[in-house]
Amino acid sequence: MKKLLLASTAATMMAGAGFAEDVKVGIILGFTGPIESLTPDMAASAELALKEVSDSGAFLDGSTITPVRADSTCVDAAAASAAAERLITSDGVVAIMGADCSGVTGAVLSNVAVPNGVVMISPSATSPGLTTVEDNGLFFRTSPSDARQGEILAEVLEEKGISSVAVSYTNSDYGKGLADAFEAAFDGEITINTSHEDGKADYSAEIGALASAGGDVLVVLGYVDQGGKGIIQAAADTGAFDTFLMGDGMYGDSLVADLGDIVEGSMGIVPWAEGEGTDAFNALGEAAGINVSSAYTRESYDAGALIALAMAKGGEATKEAVAANVLDVANAPGEKILPGELDKALKILAEGGDIDYVGATNVELIGPGEAAGTYRYYTITDGDFETVDIR
Amino acid sequence: MDILNALVAFTNFVVVPATAYGSQLALGALGVTLIYGVLRFSNFAHGETMSFGAMVVVLVTGLFQSWGLSLGALPTALLALPFGILATALLLLLTDRVVYKFYRKVKAVPVMFVIVSTGVMFVMNGLVRMVVGTDDRRFSDGARFVINAREFKAWSGLNEGLALKTTQVITVVVAMITVAALFWFLNKTRTGKSMRAFSDNEDLALLSGINPERVVMITWLLVAALATIAGTLYGLDKSYKPFIFQQLLLPVFAAAIVGGIGNPLGAVAGGFVIAFSEVTLTYAFKKVVTYLGPDSWAPDGLVQLLSTDYKFAVSFAILIIVLLFKPTGLFKGQSI
Numbered sequence: 037m038k039k040l041l042l043a044s045t046a047a048t049m050m051a052g053a054g055f056a057e058d059v060k061v062g063i064i065l066g067f068t069g070p071i072e073s074l075t076p077d078m079a080a081s082a083e084l085a086l087k088e089v090s091d092s093g094a095f096l097d098g099s100t101i102t103p104v105r106a107d108s109t110c111v112d113a114a115a116a117s118a119a120a121e122r123l124i125t126s127d128g129v130v131a132i133m134g135a136d137c138s139g140v141t142g143a144v145l146s147n148v149a150v151p152n153g154v155v156m157i158s159p160s161a162t163s164p165g166l167t168t169v170e171d172n173g174l175f176f177r178t179s180p181s182d183a184r185q186g187e188i189l190a191e192v193l194e195e196k197g198i199s200s201v202a203v204s205y206t207n208s209d210y211g212k213g214l215a216d217a218f219e220a221a222f223d224g225e226i227t228i229n230t231s232h233e234d235g236k237a238d239y240s241a242e243i244g245a246l247a248s249a250g251g252d253v254l255v256v257l258g259y260v261d262q263g264g265k266g267i268i269q270a271a272a273d274t275g276a277f278d279t280f281l282m283g284d285g286m287y288g289d290s291l292v293a294d295l296g297d298i299v300e301g302s303m304g305i306v307p308w309a310e311g312e313g314t315d316a317f318n319a320l321g322e323a324a325g326i327n328v329s330s331a332y333t334r335e336s337y338d339a340g341a342l343i344a345l346a347m348a349k350g351g352e353a354t355k356e357a358v359a360a361n362v363l364d365v366a367n368a369p370g371e372k373i374l375p376g377e378l379d380k381a382l383k384i385l386a387e388g389g390d391i392d393y394v395g396a397t398n399v400e401l402i403g404p405g406e407a408a409g410t411y412r413y414y415t416i417t418d419g420d421f422e423t424v425d426i427r
Numbered sequence: 428m429d430i431l432n433a434l435v436a437f438t439n440f441v442v443v444p445a446t447a448y449g450s451q452l453a454l455g456a457l458g459v460t461l462i463y464g465v466l467r468f469s470n471f472a473h474g475e476t477m478s479f480g481a482m483v484v485v486l487v488t489g490l491f492q493s494w495g496l497s498l499g500a501l502p503t504a505l506l507a508l509p510f511g512i513l514a515t516a517l518l519l520l521l522t523d524r525v526v527y528k529f530y531r532k533v534k535a536v537p538v539m540f541v542i543v544s545t546g547v548m549f550v551m552n553g554l555v556r557m558v559v560g561t562d563d564r565r566f567s568d569g570a571r572f573v574i575n576a577r578e579f580k581a582w583s584g585l586n587e588g589l590a591l592k593t594t595q596v597i598t599v600v601v602a603m604i605t606v607a608a609l610f611w612f613l614n615k616t617r618t619g620k621s622m623r624a625f626s627d628n629e630d631l632a633l634l635s636g637i638n639p640e641r642v643v644m645i646t647w648l649l650v651a652a653l654a655t656i657a658g659t660l661y662g663l664d665k666s667y668k669p670f671i672f673q674q675l676l677l678p679v680f681a682a683a684i685v686g687g688i689g690n691p692l693g694a695v696a697g698g699f700v701i702a703f704s705e706v707t708l709t710y711a712f713k714k715v716v717t718y719l720g721p722d723s724w725a726p727d728g729l730v731q732l733l734s735t736d737y738k739f740a741v742s743f744a745i746l747i748i749v750l751l752f753k754p755t756g757l758f759k760g761q762s763i
Contacts, residue, residue, distance in 0.1 A: 237665035240444035241709045241735045248711035275576020275588030
């Protein structure tokens with residue numbers, strides 16, 4: 037009884053002190069450019085989380101959150117930095133959900149976010165380089181670093197007893213980072229580690245070099261709708277390789293639809309999450325008309341939710357509150373919070389309690405604030421992705 | 428046995444792809460060279476003309492496939508080719524009427540034509556993207572292989588496989604037929620001879636009663652056919668993607684200039700020189716050396732002259748070397 041009284045007194049005092057306001061949160065994703073087909077669902081997922089917070093009425097005395105979108109272009113660092121600058125100086129956002137691609141994320145972080153002291157939570161930048169970047173504790177990501185993916189790729193090969201492979205990666209921050217991570221983790225022989233350009237029609241020269249170097253398996257770290265598919269097609273046409281191991285960029289329905297028999301028996305890994313948090317998000321997203329099976333929608337929802345919860349934990353809608361509390365709300369100890377339970381989380385936080393945000397991807401931020409990550413190891417059997425295990 | 432293995436590996440990864448690629452470049456370079464010979468300017472819009480022709484073929488192929496029309500083992504695209512040529516011819520004649528005719532009338536200098544053709548390139552580029560978008564399209568159907576790598580290995584007992592795609596055979600055969608027909612036309616027919624006369628000496632040709640507008644029209648028709656065939660063969664063999672035709676412009680021009688611009692025979696030779704240089708210089712000879720030499724020779728490295736990233740640099744380098752030392756090209760074309 038005493039506790040309840042105390043809590044309600046505290047709540048009344050805070051209600052008296054604070055007043056409802058409209059908080060702005062920036063969402064910077066590549067709405068134009070190479071991943072423009074993914075970003076609408078990612079943005080909608082983040083906005084879903086922010087809307088849930090606003091609608092609950094329990095966020096900082098009934099304050100609401102208004103998302104402001106900006107275009108990162110995925111590839112143009114100057115355009116992305118300008119867009120982020122606008123979000124902070126003109127729109128006055130307190131935190132940024134984004135950016136998406138590793139290259140522009142690094143640029144926005146060092147040019148805009150760090151100088152202004154604003155937190156960025158990226159749902160999809162996976163480059164290992166971002167782990168060691170100078171961020172003053174302002175950069176977080178809900179997707180795992182590719183350093184982890186490189187380890188898992190190496191693990192899969194070692195389990196299969198394959199000791200000699202050739203590697204072809206897409207010529208970008210993502211491809212290079214992942215290829216380097218794989219090379220560092222793999223104990224066997226890498227006969228050749230070379231890049232391919234996206235957007236070409238002809239990969240015969242690349243395949244000539246790969247075939248000459250040899251290897252039991254070709255590791256393809258590219259994009260499914262770009263050069264990665266061309267490389268696999270050309271490798272199979274010339275009989276250079278029969279089995280392929282694919283990184284996360286190669287996971288997509290068009291892989292099986294276009295390549296059919298060629299990739300039969302090949303394997304790959306992709307970031308994955310399962311459990312009640314994922315199911316809860318899928319139900320929520322579907323009800324809101326979001327294509328939940330699209331890539332990085334869950335990570336986006338979690339990024340949006342973490343920003344709001346960090347503000348609630350800090351008790352004020354400021355950039356400092358976000359920076360100080362993201363790790364606190366994301367990790368144990370505390371009450372576990374699933375998607376759709378944000379109002380419960382806000383009430384606990386308002387009462388001064390602790391939460392452990394689980395979210396759609398079992399969020400657990402490690403090291404300098406990045407997701408530990410789980411991956412799905414699959415093989416392609418009878419023209420379908422068959423899960424071997426989740427690790 | 429080792430010599431055979433080396434030979435098969437080299438054929439599979441160098442000779443076969445380079446021959447198909449060379450045929451495609453040769454057809455593209457022929458179009459460039461014809462325009463240069465008769466209309467006297469470097470047509471930068473040629474890559475996009477190839478793209479437009481191939482696009483029409485892709486669309487008509489799709490239509491035929493939906494009707495259930497096919498050529499059995501051969502790709503349906505061959506059936507759609509005439510429609511592509513027709514549409515491209517109409518587009519080129521329209522462009523000539525609306526754009527180039529004016530500059531001919533005011534007797535603009537060649538460099539002006541080059542700039543104008545760059546403008547045309549961007550318009551055509553936009554047109555193609557508006558019609559089909561920027562996505563990758565595959566339109567080859569029918570049998571995929573003449574020789575399958577896995578079956579070849581089983582049949583020959585060699586370590587190395589040899590693959591020969593249907594589209595590669597079709598590319599070479601169609602290119603040979605097209606080039607033969609073009610040479611016959613230029614050398615044997617009255618119209619062809621009048622074109623060559625016009626190309627050699629415009630004033631004399633006009634004096635002898637050759638109608639310049641007719642020569643120009645026929646040139647555009649030939650260019651439409653060559654560009655469409657080249658674009659379609661490239662798309663069939665690889666895949667159709669609107670972006671890549673702008674990248675293809677460099678090797679096509681390099682081929683035309685290396686062979687001697689304005690000289691059709693040179694264009695064909697130039698196409699193969701560029702294609703074989705690109706593929707051979709970036710090929711890793713590790714396997715071939717391992718098979719041929721004694722065991723102790725087996726190299727640790729890849730024995731690769733240039734990384735494949737520098738593929739386009741090869742055409743550039745050859746282009747510059749030829750322009751520096753033999754500006755008229757291998758086959759005595761016109762100097763530019």
